[in-house]
Amino acid sequence: MSLELSIHLPLARFPLTVDARLTGACVAVLGRSGSGKTSLLEVLAGLRRGARGRIVFEGRVLLDGEARVDVPPEARRMGYVPQDALLFPHLTARQNVRYGARAGRPSRVDEAVALLELEPLLERYPATLSGGEKQRVALARALATDPALLLLDEPLAALDVALKERVLPYLLRVRDEARVPMLYVTHQLGEARVLAREALLLESGRVRAVGAASDVLGASARSLLAGEADGEENILEGVLERAPEGNTRLRVTEALSLWVPDAPEVPPGTRAAYAVPAQDILLSTGPLTGVSARNVLAGTVTAVEPASAGELAATVEVAGVAWVVRLTAFSVRELAVSPGQRVFLAVKTAACRRLR
Amino acid sequence: MTESTAELVVFTLTVAAVATLVILPPGVAVAYALSRWTGPGRGVVDTVLSLPLVLPPTAVGLVLLELLGREGPAGRVLDALGIEVVFTPRAVVLASAVMAFPLLVRSARSGFEEVDPRLVAVARTLGDSRARAFFRVTLPLAWRGVVVGALLAFSRALGEFGATVLVAGNIPGFTQTLSLAIFQRTQLGQDAEALRLAFVASLLAFVAIYATEWVTRRRGRRTHA
Known part of the structure; x- marks a missing residue:
């Protein structure tokens, strides 16, 4: 992917200021809780009012404060998967996955259902799904719209260890088989290492390091995440x-x-x-x-x-x-x-x- | 049930239903706006909208009469358009609608407040415009509050008296509803007849309130399972 970021967003405790140029197919965004990771994804998805600066993705200007460009979320083609999945509770898994499908637009519904092995779950309502199943449906829902970029907000954080291990292989399949570029927010070094070749480290709204995962995910990442990165694998x-x-x-x-x-x-x-x-x-x-x-x-x-x-x-x-x-x-x-x-x-x- | 009682019932139900339908679109819009509005002035708007709940209905009726009468500001416009309101069935609908409006708004608003705005945000990233996301996510998730509000409004309209009698009068066969008829029969000393009508009114109210309870209590199997 090619993602140029130069954004500024006032947050409650500090401003989020990110200047970076990301090129990897999968970029891990790391930082402690409250360091601005989720806000960064929301700015990219177009869900945050008040963001200034410039976002250019694959040559397309999504945000440009000076030129008064601010593409609305529905036209950005960003597949957003929030931490708690946020499935539509009044719709079945199938209706959730199909939610973004529109006549006359490319749809990857069938592919997403197959890739995430959702066939047996399709008629169920979100309230009856486990945490890991919800995450898979949320991933499929985002994938099915044929997004240009997937924004994954700690998709595994809300899951216990056993469930985490059931979802991670699906993430690998999404990365390798669906071939959609992704921005992966996490505070687990192990996840970041296995998924991403490139990483961005956030600390209190500022970029602490950005570059090849092997360089970024070392000592500074570990000390920054100390206490939150236990059980390194x-x-x-x-x-x-x-x-x-x-x-x-x-x-x-x-x-x-x-x-x-x-x-x-x-x-x-x-x-x-x-x-x-x-x-x-x-x-x-x-x-x-x-x-x-x-x-x-x-x-x-x-x-x-x-x-x-x-x-x-x-x-x-x-x-x-x-x-x-x-x-x-x-x-x-x-x-x-x-x-x-x-x-x-x-x-x-x-x-x-x-x-x- | 005598023929005149049947007519009374049909007229009362029709007035309440029309009043509810008339306030439904603006009521839902106002409720939604209030649920999303965090800016200053919200408290004032909230209070003004709730006034008909606590004011004497006759005071509301008086205000409506002043507004809509021949000499009133709205009355002149309506007069010029050739539309008569005061002392017609339209006035009955209007009085009921005004009195019922706050009940609809309050209930619908709490329905909207329960919808997680982040679900709407997700819908936007999936390609929905603001309006589309409202009809596909917000409204379906808030429907219980809207339906309960509509039923409460309908129940309120069924029994409306004070505002109606001022702005629509109490004209048998023309603007007389059940509650107005009960009053008239007692004035005429027909206590038995008044009691009979009161019983009929109670039945209607029972059904309306029971329906409200049923909707409130029925747990969404899907959303809350």
């Missing part, structure tokens, strides 16, 4: 394979694959995503032999940064994939972990949890 996507001896392996890249809990029922070639908690990974400065963990990966430390109280987060690059490992300050001192160092990571098969 590595999320890995890949294709499932059956090993000759009858075990299941996730091929992440050509050079990296991971033993995961055996899943004989899953046909080989299925795309899947797994989560590995950052504190469930063992880091060793010497070669690991005779350990029970089946995944031993060699890599290089690229950063060691403070995380939450008494803990540090080491970023280790393994065959082009960045892993985050939580270590105690004591271990870091003891092992003298520092950037550039060759290390080994041990990941138990059982620590790899499939997201579905």
Whole structure:
């Protein structure tokens, strides 16, 4: 996508001031609660009066204070998915998904229903849907209008862990199969890493950092989100394979694959995503032999940064994939972990949890 | 029921129904505007709109009479157009409508206030204009308040007396409603007849209020399940 932003919006506690040029297909917007993330999405969707400045998306001017251009929300083609889904309570799931479909305009209703596997839910009313199901319907409702850009406001934040893991793979499918550019607001580093290649970090209404996700989602992001980014996870996507001896392996890249809990029922070639908690990974400065963990990966430390109280987060690059490992300050001192160092990571098969 | 009683009932119901229909569009518009209006002056407008609820109906009737009479500002215009209002069935409808208006607005407004404005915002991003979003989201979600308001207004119109008698008179067979007829029969000493009419009026009121209760209590299976 190509999104040029130069906006100013007075908020209750501080003004939201964003100057940025975003180009990634999926951009993560991170910040603490109340940092202006939701307001930014609302300005983009045209739902906030009083925003000044300029928004140009794919060459189309959506807002230009000087030229007095302010395209109304219904003409912006922004697919907005609010945090609490906000389904229309008086309509069935099917009617919700079809809401934006209009005669004579391209509609992706069927595609959205298939992609988010909503067929069994279509006749139900929102009040009878679970949180994760609501989010899927809300995603489909936005997708069905064939939006030029999806604006996702913490779609997973309102869900508990189990539900979160059921919705995330759908988000990956939306990104990869529907191929709609998206702006993804979150305060979870793991989600941001797996979904986005580009990230924008907001602090009290100002851009703290913007750029490649690998650069932005490091120490400053972690300290900014401290306390809100607990339970940091590595999320890995890949294709499932059956090993000759009858075990299941996730091929992440050509050079990296991971033993995961055996899943004989899953046909080989299925795309899947797994989560590995950052504190469930063992880091060793010497070669690991005779350990029970089946995944031993060699890599290089690229950063060691403070995380939450008494803990540090080491970023280790393994065959082009960045892993985050939580270590105690004591271990870091003891092992003298520092950037550039060759290390080994041990990941138990059982620590790899499939997201579905 | 004698023929004259049947006529009274039909006339009373017709007047109440027409009065309700007449105030429905402006009532809904005013209720919606009030529910979304956060600026200054809202309290004053609110109070003025609620005045007919608490003023003596005869005072409202008097004001209407002054406005609509031959010499009144509105009366002159109507006279020039050849439209007669005062002491005609039109005046009965008008008096009932004015007295019932605040009830409709109050109930419809609370219906609109319950609609999350963010749902409307989502509808806009899905391609709806302001007006389209109102008819597809706001109104369907606020319908209970609107229907209850309309039923209350209708019930109020059924029993209207004070304003009506001043601006429409009490002309049997022309502007006489049930409540006016009850008054007239008592004045004529026909107490038994007056009581009979009072019983009929009670029946009508019962049905109208019961319908209101039914709508209020029926939990939306979909929205509140």
